[in-house]
Amino acid sequence: MSRWATSAISFVSLIAIWAIAAEAASSRYLPGPAAVLRVTLKEAASGALFHHLGITLLRVLASFVIAMGIGILIGLIMGRRPKLDRFFDPWLILLLNVPALVVIVFCYLWIGINEVAAVMAVAINKIPNVATTIREGARALDPALDDVARVYRFSRLKRLKIIVWPQLEPFLAASVRTGLALIWKIVLVVELLGRSNGVGFQINLYFQLFDMARIIAYSLSFMVVVMVIESLVVKPWERRANAWRQND
Numbered sequence: 001m002s003r004w005a006t007s008a009i010s011f012v013s014l015i016a017i018w019a020i021a022a023e024a025a026s027s028r029y030l031p032g033p034a035a036v037l038r039v040t041l042k043e044a045a046s047g048a049l050f051h052h053l054g055i056t057l058l059r060v061l062a063s064f065v066i067a068m069g070i071g072i073l074i075g076l077i078m079g080r081r082p083k084l085d086r087f088f089d090p091w092l093i094l095l096l097n098v099p100a101l102v103v104i105v106f107c108y109l110w111i112g113i114n115e116v117a118a119v120m121a122v123a124i125n126k127i128p129n130v131a132t133t134i135r136e137g138a139r140a141l142d143p144a145l146d147d148v149a150r151v152y153r154f155s156r157l158k159r160l161k162i163i164v165w166p167q168l169e170p171f172l173a174a175s176v177r178t179g180l181a182l183i184w185k186i187v188l189v190v191e192l193l194g195r196s197n198g199v200g201f202q203i204n205l206y207f208q209l210f211d212m213a214r215i216i217a218y219s220l221s222f223m224v225v226v227m228v229i230e231s232l233v234v235k236p237w238e239r240r241a242n243a244w245r246q247n248d
Contacts, residue, residue: 059198129182
């Protein structure tokens with residue numbers, strides 16, 4: 001059986017379990033797939049669903065770019081400079097263990113309840129994770145290849161492109177995958193606490209109205225968007241990165 005067939009059967013089984021559970025519960029707090037689909041189509045037809053999905057996606061992308069950029073830089077420096085690594089390691093451990101909610105509250109209080117605070121709160125939560133993963137990748141770089149680069153007098157840019165990047169690619173792919181999974185969840189909390197639009201805001205709104213069908217509709221819709229990004233972009237890149245290591 002092909003991978004796609006297995007995935008399709010798994011998906012259908014999940015929907016069937018959901019439908020059976022909803023029918024057995026017969027409660028407004030557990031709507032079935034048909035009820036959620038009707039609500040989703042209604043929200044899509046009105047344009048509200050795409051509006052809020054787009055806003056949340058933009059926040060996810062902005063936070064992701066900032067977190068990856070800063071995290072990669074920190075990880076490379078710490079992985080390649082043992083003295084700096086020993087000095088800043090306690091900082092990294094501290095940041096890894098600060099609750100996301102605390103960071104969000106601090107950013108809203110220090111920066112204000114605005115878009116900059118929302119994006120920075122999400123990015124700050126992700127930066128330590130990226131830095132930790134990239135640091136491990138930088139530590140694993142083959143020193144023999146560094147010697148080759150010195151012998152042939154590679155420029156910094158050429159060394160980064162030919163020596164460093166291929167070895168770090170699997171670690172970067174892992175950071176991207178975990179980053180997407182973590183960032184979009186934190187974005188929803190940020191929107192719930194201090195934004196007037198986005199999927200998180202809509203979930204909070206319909207929570208107050210006890211509208212479970214719309215809560216599920218917005219949640220699943222954005223989950224689908226993230227899964228499509230992972231399937232079309234992240235997974236192919238990750239397979240290519242790991243294939244390079246296996247062939248090596």
